Amino acid sequence: MLDLSIEKIYYGRKTILKNINLNFKNTGLYGFFGKNGSGKTTFLKTFIKTVSFDGKIKLNGKDFSEKNVAWIPTEPFLYEYLTIKEFYDFYAFTVKDLPVQSDFVFDIDSSKLLKECSTGTKKKAYINAVLQYTNYNLYIFDEPFNGLDIESNYILLKKIIDLSKENIVFISSHIIEIIEPYLEEKYFVENSELLRIDDHVDIKNRFINE
């Protein structure tokens, strides 16, 4: 389904990750873990092609396009002087051929100017804007729970689990306990390498033992 054959991912002369050969055959939730600065976000950014890499990403045998990726970064970019509603509309104009989904993930006042919203509300607005559409090729959640309150975290988790039933969903998070039970596969980023962790191995031990 999704094949990665990447020799290296790099910034300038610095290699961040190397020798990544992965094959994601099934839909499901795939977790990526590691310490701060280990390269989790850099790895995820290869799918939206905002980092340099040598190698290929194929989806169903064809070159992977970064356009139809639902990208939810830790700190999303927003045009802060638009209202939430205007940002939804703006996002809509950047989307092609994706059917509209009626419900937003979060219920927020869309008449507010984004500049005047809290960090959590801004993130909710961004998530609403992205997930108002379906049929993305790939969903990427990079530290999605940061900045959200507990209730919103559970709402988002439920949404992510629902999405993973029919899509490939990548997630990176430091809150391992919440997502570990739902993971199809889990990976650990360490020493410029991406290592698959066996299902029966508790990922927390990777941190605690050190």
Place this chain on the structure above:
Amino acid sequence: MSSLYNILKYIFLNRYRQLTYLDSGRFYFFAIVYLIGILKLSTWENEYSASVIFVIFCLQNISFLQRNDFIFLKNRLGKFRALRIIIIDLFLLSIPLLFITSFKSFSFLLIEILLLITLPMLLTLKKRSSSIGIFSSKDPLWSTYAKKKPWGFILLIIIYYVQYQALSIDNIGLFYVASCSILLFVLNIFSEDEYLIYLKISDKKLQKYLIGLLLTNLKNIIYISAPGLLLTILFLNITAFLSVLFVIFCASILFWTRFFFNDNLIKNFFGLIVIILIASLYDINKLFLILPIILVNIILIKPVVHY
């Protein structure tokens, strides 16, 4: 085509609100400068006035383009559509200037296209932090500004060039105007938001802290004014040198406005005009005239300090 129009519509709406949010002073300031500039260029009365206005346009465009949306646009639209949006955006911003000068000078038009479209585009695509290491780390304001907006220092090179040109044709007035634009640049640095939580929780004495900042700012302003000072030594006399030094001192005093900061360019401009006025009356016995600078800023400042 429709989506392209709508995307640009929202980008321009966001930019307009950014300029008018809470305080529409900046927008009107730019609008007035823009209209006067267009009028002046259309008559093309004086080569130097055209150059000065052109510098203002460059500044304005660079200032408008403090954008960090390329990655977002690239993710949403793909690399080529995102590039197309940015180029069209730049083109729309520059249309009046390009239109007017296209009738006047073809070579000038080419330079404009290079500066107004190509340069900001490259700056947007290749955003990287670079450092200008001369600024003291004791006061992080200048060093942070240098890392965040290193391209802002391009303006200084233009100012040095105008200073040199002014002196080489004995146009002292233009030299002083160019020197004062260094002050505008300094005020722009002082307009950066200041997070004062460190000072609030520190047990350092306020007087000592402020004197330390005064010295640091004085040193930083001397650094960026050094080429101008050198030119006064080479081309002018000791009185002119002292005058420029005096202006530098006046600018250093304004550093404390950061703590209240006024995010309104018009109000800032008042401060600048007072400095110019005082500098024109330069006399060692009139040093007390610095007081109005402080007074004007006390009256006009709008506290937006961040804790």
